[in-house]
Amino acid sequence: MQLAHFKVLLAFLLTMMTSLTASAEGGVLESQLRDAAESGNAERIRSLLEQGATLEARDRLGRTALLLATHRNQVEAARVLIEAGTDVNAKDSIDDSPYLYAGARGFNQILRLTLSHGADLKSTNRYGGTALIPAAERGHVDNVRTLIDAGVDVNHLNRLHWTALMEAIVLSDGGPRHVQIVEMLVQAGADVNITDKDGVTPLAHARARGYSAMVKILEDASRGKPAPTGI
Incomplete structure (x- = not known):
């Protein structure tokens, strides 16, 4: 009797669990x-x-x-x-x-x-970043262009106090895709003077990493020279 009762109870519990999951x-x-x-x-x-x-x-x-x-x-x-x-x-x-x-x-x-x-466009991920920030970090040129054209804030700061521009420098290898993204962001109005939480500028990070192409873009921007067009 006890075994039969146990089987009935077990079947009931399984049914309830299945129902709750469904x-x-x-x-x-x-x-x-x-x-x-x-x-x-x-x-x-x-x-x-x-x-x-x-x-x-x-x-x-x-x-x-x-x-x-x-x-x-x-x-x-x-x-x-x-x-x-x-x-x-x-x-x-x-x-x-x-x-x-x-x-x-x-x-x-x-x-x-x-x-x-x-x-x-203002939606943020678990790091407090817009879609543009990881797109820039990972070198997704087409997505960066699409998001800029859509109107995503190029100067949004995530929880690390990094912008898309900062991530395109600090978390990249300095290669052609990221250089193009830096150009695109600067052309779109990215503020080259926004620092990280330690007060380090994008330009200083680019110099420290030896990213000469990025350094030139950022130096020109800091002098007020327009970024290249037709990117």
């Missing part, structure tokens, strides 16, 4: 929607949405179907979800959103889709 994650259709998004199956996404799958249901890490599609740079899957009205600014448990993640990772097609569907 509730938190949105159910079977929503789980399938996230799987389809992650694998890039745009037609399956359309079918699931027609069946009533909820766009904004999240997994245990707070990720929507769109964020999962963005993680894998699944452009067509992201397009279907975005055009269906999913929130491009919905953040997961670590403050990533489709817009922020696409910006940081160089996924320019998805980034452009998010920008044309309500991306919040």
Whole structure:
């Protein structure tokens, strides 16, 4: 009798746990929607949405179907979800959103889709940075250009007290992509006199690293000479 009672109780608890998980994650259709998004199956996404799958249901890490599609740079899957009205600014448990993640990772097609569907240019990641800052750090030239053109604040300071310009210098190898990004940022109005929290300027960091091309750009800017155009 005790064994039978235990089995019944165990079955009940398992049922309750499954029910709670399904509730938190949105159910079977929503789980399938996230799987389809992650694998890039745009037609399956359309079918699931027609069946009533909820766009904004999240997994245990707070990720929507769109964020999962963005993680894998699944452009067509992201397009279907975005055009269906999913929130491009919905953040997961670590403050990533489709817009922020696409910006940081160089996924320019998805980034452009998010920008044309309500991306919040003032949204910040877990480090307090806009999408422009990690794009500049990682050398994603096209994304930097896209974000500048969209109107992201080029002088925003993250929690390290670094701007996009500072990160393009301090966290780069000084190569051609980052030189181009420094040019772009300066041309867009980046303040070359904003220091880090220790009072060190971008120019001083560039000199210390021997980044001669960046040094010239920053020296010219500090003298008021316009940055090159046609970048």
